Amino acid sequence: GVGGSESHFTNAENRLIQLLPRKDRLRLTALCKRVDLKPADILSHAGKRTRYVYFPVRGVVSLITQTQDSPTVEVGMVGREGMIGAHLALGVQVSPTESRVQCEGEALRADAADFKSELSRTTSLQTVLHRYVYVRMAQLATSCACVQFHDIGRRLARWLLMSQDRTGSDCLCVTQECLASTLGVRRVTITSAAGQLRRQGLIEYHRGQLMVLDRPGLEAAACGCHQADKQAYELQL
Numbered sequence: 001g002v003g004g005s006e007s008h009f010t011n012a013e014n015r016l017i018q019l020l021p022r023k024d025r026l027r028l029t030a031l032c033k034r035v036d037l038k039p040a041d042i043l044s045h046a047g048k049r050t051r052y053v054y055f056p057v058r059g060v061v062s063l064i065t066q067t068q069d070s071p072t073v074e075v076g077m078v079g080r081e082g083m084i085g086a087h088l089a090l091g092v093q094v095s096p097t098e099s100r101v102q103c104e105g106e107a108l109r110a111d112a113a114d115f116k117s118e119l120s121r122t123t124s125l126q127t128v129l130h131r132y133v134y135v136r137m138a139q140l141a142t143s144c145a146c147v148q149f150h151d152i153g154r155r156l157a158r159w160l161l162m163s164q165d166r167t168g169s170d171c172l173c174v175t176q177e178c179l180a181s182t183l184g185v186r187r188v189t190i191t192s193a194a195g196q197l198r199r200q201g202l203i204e205y206h207r208g209q210l211m212v213l214d215r216p217g218l219e220a221a222a223c224g225c226h227q228a229d230k231q232a233y234e235l236q237l
Contacts, residue, residue, distance in 0.1 A: 014083070014108060015081045016132060016237070020128060024124050027118065032109060035106065039173070044097075046064075047095070049093050050088060052112055053085030053112055054108070056079050056080050056106070057080050057105070057106050060167060061079070062077055063097040072184070073183070074143075077163070082132060082135075083129075084107075085112065089132075103163060150225070152193045155223065157202070157223075160203065160210070160222075170212045171210070172209075173208055200221065201214060202218045
């Protein structure tokens with residue numbers, strides 16, 4: 001596990017790759033190409049065969065789902081603590097969610113076939129990814145309960161903390177339309193919730209730039225799900 005509120009986000013490289021023994025880490029990174037992540041880029045499509053895996057080193061990727069006749073909603077978030085394409089560790093080729101870049105950054109990208117070949121021969125990589133898949137399951141369970149039981153103000157505060165963890169920045173480039181789509185609510189609902197956080201002196205926003213002014217205050221305003229997510233990660237990885 002890793003201790004401290006932000007310790008596993010302080011290094012600029014990918015946390016899962018860092019957990020591997022040096023020789024396995026070097027072999028995996030040799031398969032990878034560094035690519036830019038631009039807002040709204042789709043890295044994987046729900047129900048489609050996976051062509052690439054991504055290990056973000058900077059930025060935020062939303063895991064998005066949608067039921068028939070409903071708007072989209074975020075069910076998970078990946079930054080430099082995780083990866084896109086972890087389902088390959090289960091022998092499944094098809095992504096269960098859409099992976100959409102939320103905040104720009106960079107990632108190490110590998111061809112899915114090369115990655116599967118490396119996975120089949122590297123026990124340490126299998127162990128790390130199985131633990132990470134478990135963490136994602138735990139976080140998904142938390143997310144389901146959060147959407148059902150917690151009001152939008154607490155959910156918004158949680159989302160901002162999760163994004164800040166992964167970007168390492170007090171400034172997030174995100175529009176209210178984007179937040180509404182991500183959290184599965186109408187824009188007017190986001191406007192109201194963000195206004196409340198602003199009046200409390202926790203955030204400031206202007207033209208797609210959102211500044212976190214008081215992180216401890218934001219943590220107090222968020223539901224306990226943010227802490228539950230981090231605890232699940234720290235216990236396993």
